[in-house]
Amino acid sequence: MTAGAIDTEALGSITVTMTIDGAAVAGAATIPVINPATEEVVAQAPRASREQLDAAIAAARRAFPAWRATPLDKRRAAVRAIAEVLRANADELAALLTTEQGKPLAVARGEVDRAAMWAEGIAGIEWDERVAEDTDQHRVVVRRMPLGVVGAIVPWNFPVTLAVWKIAPALLTGNTLVLKPSPNTPLTALRIGELLRNALPAGVLNVISGGDELGPWMTSHPSFDKIAFTGSSATGKKVMASAAEHLTRVTLELGGNDAAVVLPDVDIAEVAPKLYWACFSNSAQYCLATKRLYVHADIYDELAEALAEYGRSVTVGNGMEEGVQLGPIQNRAQYEKVRGFVEESRAAGHRFVLETPVDQERGYFIGPMIVDNPPEDSRIVTEEPFGPVVPMLSFTDADDVIERVNASPYGLGGSVWGTDVEAAVAVAERIESGVVWVNEVQALSPHIPMGGHRESGIGRENGVEGVLEYTATQSLAVRK
Ligand code: NAD
Secondary structure, eight states, X not given: OOGGGOOHHHHHTOOOOEEETTEEEOOSEEEEEEETTTTEEEEEEXXXXXHHHHXXXXXXXXXXXXXXXXXXXXXXXXXXXXHHHHHHTHHHXXXXXXXXXXXXXXXXXXXXXXXXXXXXXXXXXXXXXXXXXXXXXXXXXXEEEEOSEEEEEOXXXXXXXXXXXXXXXXXXXXXXXXXXXXXXXXXXXXXXXXXXXXXXXXXXXXXXXXXXXHHHHHHTOTTXXXXXXXXXXXXXXXXXXXXXXXXXXXXXXXXXXXXXXXXXXXXXXXXXXXXXXXXXXXXXXXXXXXXXXXXXXXXXXXXXXXXXXXXXXXXXXXXXXXXXXXXXXXXXXXXXXXXXXXXXXXXXXXXXXXXXXXXXXXXXXXXXXXXXXXXXXXXXXXXXXXXXXXXXXXXXXXXXXXXXXXXSSOOSOEEEEOSSHHHHHHHHTTOOSSOOEESOOSOOOTTSXXXXXXXXXXXXXXXXXXXXXXXXXEEEEEXX
């Protein structure tokens, strides 16, 4: 599909419905959905009432016994069928994603394709029963059981991928689900719910959208067996506190302040574009974006120039237009927040290695910016802006840089870059985070567990570890 072929007005007139018990349900009220590139209202999404949340949970509860009893091979096939549905509708979903989220159309298409690949990958994940003891007296097998009804809450930066990251493992392991997208980007998840109505038994996957009240209603609800949450660390703390009332299990995939440590022996021309995209893909609205660039003093100036030069070649604009590589910030609140970081840096007299002009009359646009060696205690270094403003910081000593990297309350990801791979690995091993890469970054797969240390979260997604987060261990002891 070419960008010119998209009829955004037709998309705006699409009515998306919630999916409860396999049926279309309109909201008790509506919430406007805004295209961040144009600031136009493109759709009215359903705003679920508390009764509709109860109905979705009740439907998931009714569907649970038959779904958990469905042979694993059939559940694998059902999760693979999700991939087929996503692929068959990829053009439509990509256009919808660009319209509500802002990312360039080709990137949106990539997200839908990746989500399909993910469903397939998760569908193939195997786990074992383990014999814990086999004596003359008894045999004890450690097995895995589904938890029951899962409430899944996702953010607005990767609305398709992050929904599938929860749907696939939850359904594979025999749970049923109530999925809630962000009020900022509800359309793609709701549409996926519609598209999957015929692919799954009624009640197995329910998709509901709502206002700011819906998330707290879910986390405090007594009838969920687990809350699977992706979002900010601040909200994650509220989710955990709220879920504590009913001891509802949680996985929390939260914020990050990932560092890239660039050692002095790197090939600057080769790594500069990689580091640029590490920082700025998805307009830096990425939990695993590089948010602090620690560069050895010997190469600091040369790398700064290479990043600035590369940055000048990148086009920021409306994601529906051909050739655009970076879209807007997804919503006004986030736009104001990121601008706050920039203004604070300017007021503090920080210089900028890179500033990217944006030629747009409307929309929440901020072009990529790199701040030149700000003090280590400035907010741009210590906090997660979740937008395209990144501090570049100089270091000379490995112990010092590792201490600075690990001083963050976050611990999601990180990367080390160097030609001497052994030396780079030695640094990487000392970074306290859930994922760390050497000479690559953000390389994820359905088979690689990811998640955070400290305030970046609890639990893991993806891989066997991530799938098993949707299960409870049962030790089954049989007397001989
Ligand atoms: P957010 O925490 O504001 O919202 C996330 C979701 O939680 C939304 O669906 C929202 O409606 C809901 N929510 C808001 N308040 C709630 C409450 N009190 N109780 C229950 N639910 C509530 O996050 P965001 O701004 O949408 O997303 C950006 C953040 O997400 C960043 O910090 C980013 O790093 C993080 N993130 C983490 C990962 C990861 O895998 N670790 C992935 C993507 C994004």
